[in-house]
Amino acid sequence: MKTVFYNSKIAEFFTPLTGFYTIMLFGFVFTEKNSLSMTVRSHENIHQKQYAECLGAGLCIAFLCTVIFNILWIWIFPFTGYYILYLIEYLVHLIRLRNGTKAYCAISFEREAYDLMGECSKSPALRRSRKSFGWLNYFTSQNDQTP
Numbered sequence: 001m002k003t004v005f006y007n008s009k010i011a012e013f014f015t016p017l018t019g020f021y022t023i024m025l026f027g028f029v030f031t032e033k034n035s036l037s038m039t040v041r042s043h044e045n046i047h048q049k050q051y052a053e054c055l056g057a058g059l060c061i062a063f064l065c066t067v068i069f070n071i072l073w074i075w076i077f078p079f080t081g082y083y084i085l086y087l088i089e090y091l092v093h094l095i096r097l098r099n100g101t102k103a104y105c106a107i108s109f110e111r112e113a114y115d116l117m118g119e120c121s122k123s124p125a126l127r128r129s130r131k132s133f134g135w136l137n138y139f140t141s142q143n144d145q146t147p
Contacts, residue, residue, distance in 0.1 A: 004029040004036065004044075026079065027051050043117035050109050050135055054082040082109075089139070108139035 005011075011030035014023045022031040022040060024047040029036075036044070058078030065074045077084070086109055093103035104110060112135040119127045131137075 004031065004041075006031055006034055008032065024048055024051065027055075038120050039117050042120040043113045046113040046116055046130060047109065049130065050112070051082045053133055054085065055079065057081070085109075108135045111135075111138040 005028065008030040010025070011021060011023055011032045014025070014030070015021055015032065021033055022029060022036065022044060024030075024044050027048055029044045029048070055078050058081040062074045062078050065071045086107060089107050089109075090103055093106040094100060097103050097106065105114075112130075115138070116128065116130055116134075
């Protein structure tokens with residue numbers, strides 16, 4: 001896993017809800033704890049990969065918009081695209097489900113991370129591998145899973 005910041009005040013600020021103590025921000029993991037279990041590390045690592053995919057796609061789009069349309073302010077979106085998609089999806093599910101916890105559980109990024117985080121405890125021969133942009137498969141399916 002990439003950089004993890006333990007005993008983080010940033011994590012305390014961004015995870016005020018009970019039961020949450022770790023957050024991935026801009027590719028870095030912040031936690032209130034002294035250590036993380038393998039499954040939590042796996043969950044956050046999946047979020048890091050999702051963020052990197054959104055960042056890469058966003059950089060390509062920003063480059064094209066700059067070259068074709070000379071739009072320079074678009075360069076803010078590659079770094080925030082993951083969070084914009086996350087927030088929009090959460091709000092759509094919140095309106096649809098009328099329940100914050102269920103809306104959180106329905107977010108495609110979370111569904112993929114919860115679905116695959118247990119794979120780290122399996123033997124390598126039995127593990128499912130994560131496909132690039134795999135969260136899109138969860139986005140298109142309508143199952144509302146609870147982690």
